[in-house]
Amino acid sequence: MSGPRPVVLSGPSGVGKSTLMKKLMKDYEGVFGFSVSHTTRNPRPGEEDGKGLNKLPMLLGATLLPVADILSSEDLELSASFSYYHFTTREAMQEGMDNGEFIENAEFSGNMYGTSKAAIEDVQAKNLICILDVDIQGVKRIKETDLNPIYISIQPPSMEILETRLRDRQTETEESLQKRLEAARIDLELSKEPGLFDVVIINEDVERAYEELKEILNEEIKKVQEAKS
Numbered sequence: 146m147s148g149p150r151p152v153v154l155s156g157p158s159g160v161g162k163s164t165l166m167k168k169l170m171k172d173y174e175g176v177f178g179f180s181v182s183h184t185t186r187n188p189r190p191g192e193e194d195g196k197g198l199n200k201l202p203m204l205l206g207a208t209l210l211p212v213a214d215i216l217s218s219e220d221l222e223l224s225a226s227f228s229y230y231h232f233t234t235r236e237a238m239q240e241g242m243d244n245g246e247f248i249e250n251a252e253f254s255g256n257m258y259g260t261s262k263a264a265i266e267d268v269q270a271k272n273l274i275c276i277l278d279v280d281i282q283g284v285k286r287i288k289e290t291d292l293n294p295i296y297i298s299i300q301p302p303s304m305e306i307l308e309t310r311l312r313d314r315q316t317e318t319e320e321s322l323q324k325r326l327e328a329a330r331i332d333l334e335l336s337k338e339p340g341l342f343d344v345v346i347i348n349e350d351v352e353r354a355y356e357e358l359k360e361i362l363n364e365e366i367k368k369v370q371e372a373k374s
């Protein structure tokens with residue numbers, strides 16, 4: 146598959162993935178994109194299949210799949226109302242999953258959601274760097290494909306700082322906060338596996354973390370910009 150390499154951004158909830166992605170999207174318009182997820186839920190009025198690639202609101206849905214089990218239903222509603230989907234049937238989606246066409250999938254509120262390899266390739270084919278916000282399990286699934294992304298782990302300076310950021314964000318109940326912190330501990334432990342990531346960025350000072358990220362992505366960004374001109 147030609148086109149720019151996708152980018153995997155992985156890291157615990159609250160580490161700053163969305164913050165960094167938003168900065169990239171703002172500074173490099175028309176360079177980054179998001180894959181369109183599949184879902185078996187019914188389209189809502191006005192929703193059309195597969196619309197909305199490379200839209201900033203997709204950021205809100207970016208973490209939907211990997212952490213679906215620790216998201217509240219409000220999170221899902223918020224994400225779902227800004228996300229764009231390929232609407233499909235349970236049978237078709239199950240078949241795709243059985244054939245290994247999905248890099249991640251989750252069942253939520255009686256509906257299936259998933260990210261297909263083809264959806265990522267669609268972004269590449271549009272000469273956009275596909276940003277994938279996935280958990281460690283997602284990282285491992287992607288490694289089984291030929292997508293060849295750049296694997297970046299975003300990590301907090303400490304668990305205490307992560308907790309403070311999650312609290313200050315004011316999006317969590319005490320219960321969901323504790324779940325996220327427990328998931329974060331596991332995530333950080335698993336991310337130590339040698340060779341899993343190409344680069345680790347410690348998000349202490351956000352501007353510095355962003356500079357590091359831009360440096361890593363520089364080559365792919367240039368490729369996209371050159372291919373446009």
Ligand SMILES: Nc1ncnc2c1ncn2[C@@H]1O[C@H](COP(=O)(O)OP(=O)(O)OP(=O)(O)O)[C@@H](O)[C@H]1O
Pocket residue numbers: 156157158159160161162163164165208310311313314348349350351352354
């Ligand atoms: N370097 C930083 N210093 C201080 N605060 C930060 C830094 N980076 C991000 N934040 C803040 O921390 C909070 C969590 O960041 P963000 O929402 O980007 O995390 P996330 O990794 O996308 O989380 P989730 O996976 O839950 O969506 C936000 O309120 C954000 O403004």
